[in-house]
Amino acid sequence: MNKYAIDGFNDIHYNELKVYDFIKDIIENTMESYGYRQVLTPSFESYDMYNIDGAFPRDKMFKLIGNDGKVLVLRPDATIPIARMAASRYRNSQEVLKFGYITNIFRDSSSTTDFRKEFMQAGIEYMGNSLPDCDGEIIALSINILKELGIKKIHIDMGNVTFLNGLFDEIQIEVIERVKILSYIENKNIGELKAYLDSIEVSKEISQILCHVPMLFGKFKDTVNQAKKLCINQKMTAALNTMEETYEIINSYGYEDYIFIDLGFTNQFNYYSGLIFKGYINGIGEAILSGGRYDTLSSTFGVNRPASGFGINISLLMDTLINRSDEKDDFNILFLYDDNKRRESLNLARKLRSQGIIVDYIHSSLEEGIKKENYKYILKCIDNSFELSTKTDKQLLREEEILTKLKEAKLCI
Known part of the structure; x- marks a missing residue:
C-alpha cells in the first residue's frame, strides 16, 4: 500500500x-x-x-x-x-x-x-x-x-x-x-x-x-x-x-x-x-x-x-x-528507430500521423520494455527500406509501399 x-x-x-x-x-x-x-x-x-x-x-x-x-x-x-x-x-x-x-x-x-x-x-x-x-x-x-x-x-x-x-x-x-x-x-x-x-x-x-x-x-x-x-x-x-x-x-x-x-x-x-x-x-x-x-x-x-x-x-x-475496451488497439503502430536512421524514421512517422494513424515512436534500445502485443504493426528502418511486421507476417517495404499497405488495411483516414 x-x-x-x-x-x-x-x-x-x-x-x-x-x-x-x-x-x-x-x-x-x-x-x-x-x-x-x-x-x-x-x-x-x-x-x-x-x-x-x-x-x-x-x-x-x-x-x-x-x-x-x-x-x-x-x-x-x-x-x-x-x-x-x-x-x-x-x-x-x-x-x-x-x-x-x-x-x-x-x-x-x-x-x-x-x-x-x-x-x-x-x-x-x-x-x-x-x-x-x-x-x-x-x-x-x-x-x-x-x-x-x-x-x-x-x-x-x-x-x-x-x-x-x-x-x-x-x-x-x-x-x-x-x-x-x-x-x-x-x-x-x-x-x-x-x-x-x-x-x-x-x-x-x-x-x-x-x-x-x-x-x-x-x-x-x-x-x-x-x-x-x-x-x-x-x-x-x-x-x-x-x-x-x-x-x-x-x-x-x-x-x-x-x-x-x-x-x-x-x-x-x-x-x-x-x-x-x-x-x-x-x-x-x-x-x-x-x-x-x-x-x-x-x-x-x-x-x-x-x-x-x-x-x-x-x-x-x-x-x-x-x-469492453480493446486495449491492444490503443496504438496502431510501434515504430522502433535507431540513431543512424532517425531522420528517415521521423519523416515516415510524420507522414503516417498525417494520415490519421496512431504511431508510438520509440528508440530501439527500449524495445525490451514494450508490450508488443498492444500493437497491430511493428515498424523498423533497415538500410533504405522499412520492415513491417505483424504477428503472422514480416515484409521489407519501401516508404510508398508502407503507405499503400496501411491504406489497404484501412488504418489511414
Missing part, C-alpha cells in the same frame, strides 16, 4: 480514460439532442448553501476553511449549485431552462459497494416545467443514454416522497422518529419497523400501512394498484396519479418495459419534493443513476421555479464498460 494514497481517491489510467471519453461523448451528444446546454459550477462552494434546511447530509461533505475564515466544501452535489446559478442568472421564474453537466463530485460515501469519495458524474436539470412531461423526458433521456452505451439490462425504480409524506401527515412524530421509520422501510426490515412503531405508539391502522410500504415494489401497474388500496388522504392519491401520468408518458417513448415501482426507497438529499427514481444496470447492486423532482429548492435562492433532474455516475459506468 502506497503511504501517499488516500482511500476513496483513485488514479485513472489511460485505458480507463479511453472508456471515459467514449461515455462522455455519448452523454454529451444525447443531452444536446434533447436541447440541454452544458454548464459548470465551481469545485468549491459555501458550506452554508448546502446546509439550507438540511438539504444535504453534513457528514457527507469535505469541508475546509478559506483564507477569509468562511467554511467551504468541495462540491458534494451538482443540483444545488446549478439551482443557485440559475436563480442568480435567470431571475424570471417563468423561464424554462434546460442544463446539462459533466463534473467531479466529492462525497464521503456510505455505499457498501462503491467506496469512491471522488467520482465523475453527468446529469441534467430541467427547470421551469411542473408537468409530468418534464419527468417523463428526464427518465426517457436517462434510459436513452444507457441504451446508446450499449447497455441492455436496464431497471428504473420510480418512487414518490409525497406518498410517504402524506402518510406521515396522519401521525404526530419527531423528525428523528421519522428518519428511523424511513430507514426501516428502505431496508425492508418489517420486523424492526413494527416493533419501533409499537414503541412510539403509532395507531394500528397507520402501523399496518407503514409495514406494507416496504413490500410495494415490482411491476408498475400491479404495484400501483396495490398502493391505491392504502391511500388514506388526497396527498397519497395525488402522488400515485402523478406516477401513473409519468408512466404513460414514458410509455409513449417506448420505454415502459424498463419501469418498475418501489415506494419504499428514499433519497439522502432532502430537497426532493415529489417523484424520485433510481436506475440499475447489468445486475449491479448500486444505483448507476438517480434523480427526481425538487420544486422548492430554487425558492431558497429567491426564485420560485419547479424543477426535475438526474445524475448518472460515470465512474461506475466506466467500471461496467472497461472490459
